Amino acid sequence: xxxxxxxxxxxxxxxxxxxxxxxxxxxxxxxxxxxxxxxxxxxxxxxxxxxxxxxxxxxxxxxxxxxxxxxxxxxxxxxxxxxxxxxxxxxxxxxxxxxxxxxxxxxxxxxxxxxxxxxxxxxxxxxxxxxxxxxxxxxxxxxxxxxxxxxxxxxxxxxxxxxxxxxxxxxxxxxxxxxxxxxxxxxxxxxxxxxxxxxxxxxxxxxxxxxxxxxxxxxxxxxxxxxxxxxxxxxxxxxxxxxxxxxxxxxxxxxxxxxxxxxxxxxxxxxxxxxxxxxxxxxxxxxxxxxxxxxxxxxxxxxxxxxxxxxxxxxxxxxxxxxxxxxxxxxxxxxxxxxxxxxxxxxxxxxxxxxxxxxxxxxxxxxxxxxxxxxxxxxxxxxxxxxxxxxxxxxxxxxxxxxxxxxxxxxx
Amino acid sequence: xxxxxxxxxxxxxxxxxxxxxxxxxxxxxxxxxxxxxxxxxxxxxxxxxxxxxxxxxxxxxxxxxxxxxxxxxxxxxxxxxxxxxxxxxxxxxxxxxxxxxxxxxxxxxxxxxxxxxxxxxxxxxxxxxxxxxxxxxxxxxxxxxxxxxxxxxxxxxxxxxxxxxxxxxxxxxxxxxxxxxxxxxxxxxxxxxxxxxxxxxxxxxxxxxxxxxxxxxxxxxxxxxxxxxxxxxxxxxxxxxxxxxxxxxxxxxxxxxxxxxxxxxxxxxxxxxxxxxxxxxxxxxxxxxxxxxxxxxxxxxxxxxxxxxxxxxxxxxxxxxxxxxxxxxxxxxxxxxxxxxxxxxxxxxxxxxxxxxxxxxxxxxxxxxxxxxxxxxxxxxxxxx
Ligand SMILES: Cc1cc2nc3c(=O)[nH]c(=O)nc-3n(C[C@H](O)[C@H](O)[C@H](O)COP(=O)(O)OP(=O)(O)OC[C@H]3O[C@@H](n4cnc5c(N)ncnc54)[C@H](O)[C@@H]3O)c2cc1C
Numbered sequence: 001x002x003x004x005x006x007x008x009x010x011x012x013x014x015x016x017x018x019x020x021x022x023x024x025x026x027x028x029x030x031x032x033x034x035x036x037x038x039x040x041x042x043x044x045x046x047x048x049x050x051x052x053x054x055x056x057x058x059x060x061x062x063x064x065x066x067x068x069x070x071x072x073x074x075x076x077x078x079x080x081x082x083x084x085x086x087x088x089x090x091x092x093x094x095x096x097x098x099x100x101x102x103x104x105x106x107x108x109x110x111x112x113x114x115x116x117x118x119x120x121x122x123x124x125x126x127x128x129x130x131x132x133x134x135x136x137x138x139x140x141x142x143x144x145x146x147x148x149x150x151x152x153x154x155x156x157x158x159x160x161x162x163x164x165x166x167x168x169x170x171x172x173x174x175x176x177x178x179x180x181x182x183x184x185x186x187x188x189x190x191x192x193x194x195x196x197x198x199x200x201x202x203x204x205x206x207x208x209x210x211x212x213x214x215x216x217x218x219x220x221x222x223x224x225x226x227x228x229x230x231x232x233x234x235x236x237x238x239x240x241x242x243x244x245x246x247x248x249x250x251x252x253x254x255x256x257x258x259x260x261x262x263x264x265x266x267x268x269x270x271x272x273x274x275x276x277x278x279x280x281x282x283x284x285x286x287x288x289x290x291x292x293x294x295x296x297x298x299x300x301x302x303x304x305x306x307x308x309x310x311x312x313x314x315x316x317x318x319x320x321x322x323x324x325x326x327x328x329x330x331x332x333x334x335x336x337x338x339x340x341x342x343x344x345x346x347x348x349x350x351x352x353x354x355x356x357x358x359x360x361x362x363x364x365x366x367x368x369x370x371x372x373x374x375x376x377x378x379x380x381x382x383x384x385x386x387x388x389x390x391x392x393x394x395x396x397x398x399x400x401x402x403x404x405x406x407x408x409x410x411x412x
Numbered sequence: 413x414x415x416x417x418x419x420x421x422x423x424x425x426x427x428x429x430x431x432x433x434x435x436x437x438x439x440x441x442x443x444x445x446x447x448x449x450x451x452x453x454x455x456x457x458x459x460x461x462x463x464x465x466x467x468x469x470x471x472x473x474x475x476x477x478x479x480x481x482x483x484x485x486x487x488x489x490x491x492x493x494x495x496x497x498x499x500x501x502x503x504x505x506x507x508x509x510x511x512x513x514x515x516x517x518x519x520x521x522x523x524x525x526x527x528x529x530x531x532x533x534x535x536x537x538x539x540x541x542x543x544x545x546x547x548x549x550x551x552x553x554x555x556x557x558x559x560x561x562x563x564x565x566x567x568x569x570x571x572x573x574x575x576x577x578x579x580x581x582x583x584x585x586x587x588x589x590x591x592x593x594x595x596x597x598x599x600x601x602x603x604x605x606x607x608x609x610x611x612x613x614x615x616x617x618x619x620x621x622x623x624x625x626x627x628x629x630x631x632x633x634x635x636x637x638x639x640x641x642x643x644x645x646x647x648x649x650x651x652x653x654x655x656x657x658x659x660x661x662x663x664x665x666x667x668x669x670x671x672x673x674x675x676x677x678x679x680x681x682x683x684x685x686x687x688x689x690x691x692x693x694x695x696x697x698x699x700x701x702x703x704x705x706x707x708x709x710x711x712x713x714x715x716x717x718x719x720x721x722x723x724x725x726x727x728x729x730x731x732x733x734x735x736x737x738x739x740x741x742x743x744x745x746x747x748x749x750x751x752x753x754x755x756x757x758x759x760x761x762x763x764x765x766x767x768x769x770x771x772x773x774x775x776x777x778x779x780x781x782x783x784x785x786x787x788x789x790x791x792x793x794x795x796x797x
Binding site for chain 1: 682696703714736797
């Protein structure tokens, strides 16, 4: 195997010769402001990485990856910071869905889809949350009924980021209503754009239109598109949630490239302070350094927890701490941006600003909701890291069809 | 259900065999010789520790970790700080007494920059625990940076005349030597001054920590000769920065150890204390607060460890990382311990419960060597914002 240092040198040279260097004042990539143009661009860039042998570094070779240890991916990501990267492919396609299929999919599913993701042909999304609820994922009520040949999908999914311009979804549906909650679920592969699937875009509180709601009307799903076993979808779902925590907590080995030049980047806030003429104000300098401290410690905690899980010094569920840390840091960062921008965050000259600071603040709690809410992470940490008693569940042991659900009108 | 063993965790998971052995020995020594009831008795004494106990502590090698072999040290090189971090972590877990940090800092600088005479006379007594020393740096308030050093060392025919007050200075009353940071012709210069030099007055301060004492040291025109200068006159900036970095990282390791221990016994308490017929650990409102505490505790461990390793590796960002750690831990360590007090209920605010010993220690560490705000401002400067 090529040494890490040789690999790093080769990556550096290739990136310099082939990828677009971002201008110093480039807006940091924002996962929550993406459109179909970005998708096309990301596919082209991902293809380019693939052709040069720099895509899917930690995926096995037989499925289109390079079979390298995670330190190689880390090195490549570090080298790639000054360049435009296909970041849209990271989450959920490469960090959440691909590893779930790798862990739980059939040989045919792996051969068909993993190389297609890695070479930039397929963007995927998650059909997990429903209007009836997202935290209690095992309580989904979208149903898939077997008609002798296929499973027919009916119901609705919501909050699915990027669905309108993506290709496939991984979808959790109920296949047995007589079984207890966790035992009647099945995980499917769903082609998004096909008859019977209606995709509506949802306008977010910050005015952006990024996530979607889907309606399913007798959408046929082939038995080959079941991931794992029928009625064992919860096992697959737990793997998926594990990978999601790694991804949102910043510890996934499958992420390539990172938003901003450095993990602890505060460039955007510094620019904001400069624009407001407040870079010399000690109070503002202190706030900028506070964000730097939190981001740095977030990176250090990620290294520690990843190493701790690998060494079995920490339970695998410890990734939830990173997800919680990221969520809480996101809130503080958003508050500090608001503080720095002061009145410019609420009233701005149309020609000079797009009001992003204030709008991001309006959407602030998304940091603590998307990718599993911070409350759910706290449940996991207390129960499965610290061993505290589980919350009582009113639906334990009863057939799912008898479980009490939302009060009328309390669907999203 | 039992709480997961040692749920507070440790600074580093991947200790070498030597480090593990060293940490175990230090832990056993502290547990055998200085448990919390002993500390409560030491609280009644002037020094907060006994000379005999300190000699035995030093006998474990504690003060030789940052000292070169030819000066009587272990010759661990820059890696020595990782061992020092282990001792500090254990001392934090036991809220131990003893001038570990001041003695280590003075020893490290004497080993690095001291004259032959300083290395062969003052240093061996420090390493063996025969004598202690302290670092006179801050000049009251929030003045834990090289820029804030105002004390003048005026050139006079016999050498230098020192004039000014230094405080708070840890364990000054027992110190045989004082390492004094002053300005000579505007440049930082350090002096190793015997504490009994004419004109040096040591005024004990009262303090929050039960066994860690501080004093105000007054230098009233103290005349010292050329041989007291440590390193080159006017050339102490590097040593001072190194003392600061080591001090910050080691103080952070100690606070992290203290918080980890408090978290452990508080978690145990939550499993054993019942209210409305069920353990506190079963209430979601409290579980979520434990989850937050555990998460920030991991942050404390991660950042203290990163600072120690950056210094051990002489990495260019050690200046920044040591201050990142102090800013983070300065904010979060006292906050987590206060939260643990809350989890205890009324018993948590009594003298008899041990938790206040820890709160006193981490609150003291928060201020000594600079409070979070001061370090954030320093970070903004280091980042050239
Ligand atoms: C930006 C963004 C992107 C997203 N992308 C996707 C996506 O691509 N695909 C997808 O499937 N979903 C996605 N989601 C949905 C997200 O996973 C859900 O919003 C989340 O899981 C919460 O579910 P919910 O909205 O139904 O709220 P609910 O589950 O109804 O929860 C409401 C509130 O109650 C709290 N709560 C619920 N149960 C408990 C409990 N047992 N203990 C304590 N507190 C509890 C929650 O934390 C929350 O604060 C996205 C969300 C956002 C904000």
